[in-house]
Amino acid sequence: MTETLLAINGLTKAYPGVVANDDVSFEINRGEVHALLGENGAGKSTLVKAIYGLVKPDAGTMALNGVPYAPAEPSAARSAGVTMVFQHFSLFDALNVAENIALGMDHPPKMTDLAARIRDVSQGYGLPLDPDRIVGDLSAGERQRVEIIRCLLQDPKLLIMDEPTSVLTPQEVDILFATLRKLRDEGTSILYISHKLEEIRALCETATILRLGKVVGGCDPRETSAGDMAEMMVGSALKVPSKPEATTGDVRLSLTGLSAPAPHAFGTALRGITVDVMAGEVLGIGGVAGNGQDELLLAMSGEMPVNPQMIRLSGKPIGDWAVNTRRAAGLLAAPEERLGHAAAPVMSLTENAALTGTTRKGLASHGMINWARARAFAEDIIRSFDVRTPSAANAAQSLSGGNLQKFVIGREILQEPDVLVVNQPTWGVDASAAAAIRQALLDLASGGAAVIVISQDLDELMEISDRFAALNQGELSEPRPAKGLTVEDIGLMLGGASASEGQSA
Template sequence: MTDALLTLEGLTKAYPGVVANDTVSFAIKPGEVHALLGENGAGKSTLVKTIYGLVKPDSGRMVLNGQGFAPANPRAARAAGVAMVFQHFSLFEALSVAENIALGMDDPPGQRTLSARIREVSRAYGLPLDPDRLVGDLSAGERQRVEIVRCLLQNPKLLIMDEPTSVLTPQEVEILFHTLRKLAEEGTSILYISHKLEEIRSLCEDATVLRLGKVVGTCDPREKTASELAEMMVGSALHVPERTGGEAGPVLLEVTGLSLPAPNEFGTSLRDISFKLNSGEVLGIGGVAGNGQDELIAALSGETLSAPGSVTLETRDISRLRPDARRGLGLLSAPEERLGHSAAPGMSLTENALLTGEIRENLSANGFIRWGKARDFAARIIEAFDVRTPSTETAAGALSGGNLQKFV
């Protein structure tokens, strides 16, 4: 490990009832694209937050460029040459590309100089950006370019990428991979997190696999099949479930001529959308992020009300019903944004379960909350979906992204 850019030695981080990272050790070489693999709740998020200065480990140490590395915060990590592109972008839609990039820099240059540098770096790495465009007018792929260019302007030695292709088109994925390969050729190390195993096999030359907070294996992913990588992650052989046949039942949900204006100047309007969902069916709705999926979910869940007759559930018109009334009828949604939308991060799992299940689970009576029943409901969810948490009283924001998604 003497030639490593970054070495992790026995990193351990525990939360009440959960060991997120258990004596994790591995190394990342200069110019290497290194995959970090693991199931939801395996400890990936905690580990990269430790590297980036967001989490302080309980024990163990890190060595960066031969020197002890213990960043107190992200600013210290950036100063040492570590940059990170998060899965969920931290951008202000009402500001320009240059203004957003300046906000993410510790010591930004003047506007004219910064704009010139943005154009220079974005062209050099095949990520063309107009510094003067509003972020709200950009596609998801272009917004990711803003995050990447913001990192590249700081000349990082290590770039952490967390699920970077989740909102990209196949063409944008190719552009991203070209950029990452160019960075690696120039000596930048990349720590790459993704559940898309074929992408891992295509891009990465080394991989560390986490399971329940521990390193359970390392490999060259190019020499493994996607199935073999998945088995390393879960610890057992995987079997594709059989598709079960069966005839569809009666129409359960029907959308007829649904049209809504964009919720804001950066949103997407819905125009004459119609479809039917039968009982027992799974209906997929495809499209690149930012093309109306969020607006459609809002219209179906009741966050946005639509014209009478546009949304019916079991022949009942629910177009003007609010979310709590729709939940009472059995229509529930799991929005994309987990923290703040699907769940209240500062509230316990019991409290979050209460917010959703009060009506259908009969969690209140005569104006009083039945806390015992609410805790039992949360406990059933935790057991049924293998949510890894110490208790029902854990704050939703303390869960890993994958475990919170399962709870939602």
């Protein structure tokens, strides 16, 4: 018997118009944490879906423990010992932890036995979880634990994790890594997908790098610098955004005791958010998902009107203004969810340009839309932000995540806002596109706009923010200058300790 757990040989999968995986071959050894690196659209998702039985490859073979392995569906993969934790959780909010786990198992045991096993396994791996709690009440980190424990209960040989840390605080990341190392020491292999190169350097022993569907190389992340890995992914040197010294001006946006009830059963209420944002500055708002980020953006965009005095734009109370009135006044927003919120999936890019640009770009007169001008605006965005698409007539859903994100952010920036609020501007976006988006946000701020970046990516926030504040259960901490903040400070801010406690700690 060899050390190799999973051998992938010549795996190829083509979709109409694109070859997602082109003759991909690599091996995962027993008991290793193997990183899968690549830009968005490099074919990582297709590859792991093939391993997990969600996608049937056009050509190529896989062997698990030396035996040919071709799962027709995920249950076949699971019974062979391959499990996966997805980036987006598939959990039912209204059910409790044990019920959710039972739903994901092929042969669930009796509920009482299951609850006991959940307790055992979760304690054993340092991921405490109460099987009786309702999932809707759990934090993102705890939800991820549900998914991980669901996998662990099936005694996996290979655990696939897709961007697991994007929803975690630094402290939670440490706990997760400890768990993964323990699993590795017990002989479980882990295939780890992430954009965060520093994490990969801390955790993984081997890395396979994909670019445009092909394996372009491998490395030992412990001995390769993040910059070198990024270059292998992108194929060229990565441009790191340059942050000029901020010169701040007048207060552009002022939030005073911004409060709002949760818009739906599993939403978060905003509680007394107070902060001023100056012209020329970037305010970074960190926090674990589900702590009011979406609600804050809805309150800013005007989709969730609040008391007029709670939001002031250049002194004017606008809390109850409608969406397009705010746009006209210079307050623009870009929500987190690209498809379905920031953009309409089946509509063309031209139509999606008109989605927010009608007011400020004068795309309509007497109620009639000037589609030629809308198209010109869309083409301007595509050109200025290097959006890769055959034309402005293509549907938004045909673009890769990173390209659509560039389009969505570009659409707002090109409207020259006085205040721009963005939520998760580089979520799931590849390194070079993320750098371009961050640079554009910095340029916007240095041009005199006030920019609020809500993000769960702390590295990103540290890179571009002038001041940093944390959102916790709908409350915003006192903003602090981003320069000089340590990871511990941030962790405490995210964890809900008040700013003064954070300073004394």
